[in-house]
Amino acid sequence: AQSVAQPEDQVNVAEGNPLTVKCTYSVSGNPYLFWYVQYPNRGLQFLLKYITGDNLVKGSYGFEAEFNKSQTSFHLKKPSALVSDSALYFCAVRAFGGSQGNLIFGKGTKLSVKP
Amino acid sequence: NAGVTQTPKFRVLKTGQSMTLLCAQDMNHEYMYWYRQDPGMGLRLIHYSVGEGTTAKGEVPDGYNVSRLKKQNFLLGLESAAPSQTSVYFCASSMTNTGELFFGEGSRLTVL
Numbered sequence: 001a002q003s004v005a006q007p008e009d010q011v012n013v014a015e016g017n018p019l020t021v022k023c024t025y026s027v028s029g030n031p032y033l034f035w036y037v038q039y040p041n042r043g044l045q046f047l048l049k050y051i052t053g054d055n056l057v058k059g060s061y062g063f064e065a066e067f068n069k070s071q072t073s074f075h076l077k078k079p080s081a082l083v084s085d086s087a088l089y090f091c092a093v094r095a096f097g098g099s100q101g102n103l104i105f106g107k108g109t110k111l112s113v114k115p
Numbered sequence: 116n117a118g119v120t121q122t123p124k125f126r127v128l129k130t131g132q133s134m135t136l137l138c139a140q141d142m143n144h145e146y147m148y149w150y151r152q153d154p155g156m157g158l159r160l161i162h163y164s165v166g167e168g169t170t171a172k173g174e175v176p177d178g179y180n181v182s183r184l185k186k187q188n189f190l191l192g193l194e195s196a197a198p199s200q201t202s203v204y205f206c207a208s209s210m211t212n213t214g215e216l217f218f219g220e221g222s223r224l225t226v227l
Contacts, residue, residue: 042220049215051213090157
């Protein structure tokens with residue numbers, strides 16, 4: 001069975017500091033991995049994805065994520081946080097070759113960036 | 116540049132009433148999805164469609180029906196609403212089986 005875990009309900013960071021939002025996954029075979037962001041009262045927006053290739057994936061708004069197969073992790077990172085990055089972040093995963101119906105979302109991590 | 120549009124944005128129902136949520140996308144996407152979002156639960160897939168005329172069950176399909184008569188529209192129906200269906204519903208679409216999802220703004224449904 002597939003699963004995805006975001007172990008932190010909330011992450012607090014000071015503006016200008018680096019941020020990390022954690023995601024670990026479990027799938028059979030190779031994974032497709034995604035990060036989405038949700039601002040208050042809005043739909044989710046795509047940030048980045050890993051399908052294959054380079055383990056370091058760069059995405060929108062200066063975010064990046066590193067795929068680590070041995071640790072089954074796909075942590076979201078940004079070198080310097082902005083107050084405007086405060087939002088709810090979702091990791092999602094499904095197995096290579098699986099259907100879109102098997103895309104599983106994590107429960108979300110609330111990122112709070114303070115000035 | 117509409118993307119994915121959901122109507123209505125808000126609705127209050129009484130237990131046992133029926134309603135339909137409409138999702139429309141103007142990106143010519145093949146795949147469309149209905150999710151529900153509940154606090155602490157993340158997003159859970161209700162039903163999805165891989166093309167016009169097709170539908171498939173997701174993780175939590177009970178109590179819901181869907182139809183995809185036109186490629187650009189994906190309807191979610193509640194035949195007899197229950198308080199457990201109080202949630203925020205999101206429609207999404209994607210071009211391919213591996214593509215990113217484009218989400219609507221959500222429809223907040225309250226069942227009393």
